[in-house]
Amino acid sequence: MNKISIIGAGRVGETTAQILAEEELCREVALYDVREDAAAGIALDIFQTAPFFEFDCRLRGSHDPAVIAGSDLVVVTAGFPRKPGMSRSDVLAANVRIIDEVTDHILAHAPDAIVLVVSNPVDTLTYRIAQRTGWPRQRVFGQAGVLDASRMAAFIAEETGFSALDITTLVLGGHGDTMVPMPRYCTINGVPVSHFIAPDRLAAIIDRTRQGGAEILALRKNSSAYDAPAAAVAAMVDAISNNRRRLMPCVAMLDGEYGERDIAMGVPCVLDEQGLAQVVELELNDEERANFTQSAASVRADIGRLAELDH
Numbered sequence: 451m452n453k454i455s456i457i458g459a460g461r462v463g464e465t466t467a468q469i470l471a472e473e474e475l476c477r478e479v480a481l482y483d484v485r486e487d488a489a490a491g492i493a494l495d496i497f498q499t500a501p502f503f504e505f506d507c508r509l510r511g512s513h514d515p516a517v518i519a520g521s522d523l524v525v526v527t528a529g530f531p532r533k534p535g536m537s538r539s540d541v542l543a544a545n546v547r548i549i550d551e552v553t554d555h556i557l558a559h560a561p562d563a564i565v566l567v568v569s570n571p572v573d574t575l576t577y578r579i580a581q582r583t584g585w586p587r588q589r590v591f592g593q594a595g596v597l598d599a600s601r602m603a604a605f606i607a608e609e610t611g612f613s614a615l616d617i618t619t620l621v622l623g624g625h626g627d628t629m630v631p632m633p634r635y636c637t638i639n640g641v642p643v644s645h646f647i648a649p650d651r652l653a654a655i656i657d658r659t660r661q662g663g664a665e666i667l668a669l670r671k672n673s674s675a676y677d678a679p680a681a682a683v684a685a686m687v688d689a690i691s692n693n694r695r696r697l698m699p700c701v702a703m704l705d706g707e708y709g710e711r712d713i714a715m716g717v718p719c720v721l722d723e724q725g726l727a728q729v730v731e732l733e734l735n736d737e738e739r740a741n742f743t744q745s746a747a748s749v750r751a752d753i754g755r756l757a758e759l760d761h
């Protein structure tokens with residue numbers, strides 16, 4: 451991939467830029483932020499790590515949105531993070547204005563790009579960008595489940611003592627308290643986690659996963675999580691940039707899959723160089739189905755607020 455832009459050079463944006471450059475996932479990373487000179491300073495600072503991390507990817511930052519021109523992929527990390535005690539939905543009204551402005555910059559300067567949305571509430575803002583651009587779901591999708599699954603994997607590694615490398619997890623649904631961890635699909639090198647973890651301990655891990663973002667927020671206090679979120683974004687970018695056809699949970703626009711339509715939420719998808727190549731439909735059991743439906747209802751409540759915010 452030639453050029454990847456990051457809109458919003460805050461904590462998640464900056465950390466993502468560093469990983470994309472270090473891993474040489476493209477030839478150029480462009481950073482755009484409304485804060486005067488901030489993106490330029492961050493790009494320069496990261497480029498000056500090139501001799502240490504041995505990369506020759508270029509970085510450029512600006513408060514002129516034209517810096518994103520010609521991007522193959524745009525990562526959207528602009529917007530307010532929540533503060534302790536808030537839900538992600540509490541920043542919807544503030545962030546939808548930012549996201550609309552950002553979308554117009556993408557339409558104007560990067561009309562052929564794939565858009566990877568990170569800003570919260572990510573399901574609703576992915577939906578918003580899909581609506582405003584009118585682009586197919588293949589090119590507009592969001593990051594949530596890759597991060598949520600990595601948290602669940604960390605908790606399982608702590609609980610069992612097994613290497614995090616051997617743990618596979620899956621989290622679907624909206625990126626909120628109603629997210630849907632899928633223990634039936636969680637294994638340690640193919641062995642179901644239920645073989646190693648008692649039901650009450652597994653229930654506690656599921657609950658902790660649902661609260662994973664709030665746990666970091668409560669500890670960091672001045673910011674929400676950004677190291678693992680940036681790594682999750684970079685993993686998705688790597689799948690796209692290297693045409694890997696990886697199976698990853700993505701915030702995808704649904705068109706009847708899982709019984710839902712006109713909504714964006716987390717489902718397993720195949721990522722390749724075109725973006726979101728395919729939504730994979732799993733057979734859900736009764737409990738998973740009930741949880742997924744409840745999660746869809748909560749995302750839909752936020753999507754319903756978009757119309758009110760337009761007035």
Ligand SMILES: NC(=O)C1=CN([C@@H]2O[C@H](COP(=O)(O)OP(=O)(O)OC[C@H]3O[C@@H](n4cnc5c(N)ncnc54)[C@H](O)[C@@H]3O)[C@@H](O)[C@H]2O)C=CC1
Binds near residue numbers: 532567625
């Ligand atoms: N989907 C996910 O899994 C995750 C989502 N997030 C979300 O990502 C967003 C960013 O989080 P942080 O980087 O921690 O916040 P931050 O406050 O460090 O950075 C946000 C950046 O957006 C910029 N910005 C604001 N309005 C803009 C505009 N109109 N155009 C361009 N840039 C603009 C700000 O100047 C700031 O630099 C938040 O909404 C947060 O909730 C964070 C972690 C995980």
Ligand SMILES: O=C([O-])CC(=O)C(=O)O
Binds near residue numbers: 531663664667
């Ligand atoms: O918790 C937050 O607000 C940020 C986020 O989405 C996460 O870390 O999962």
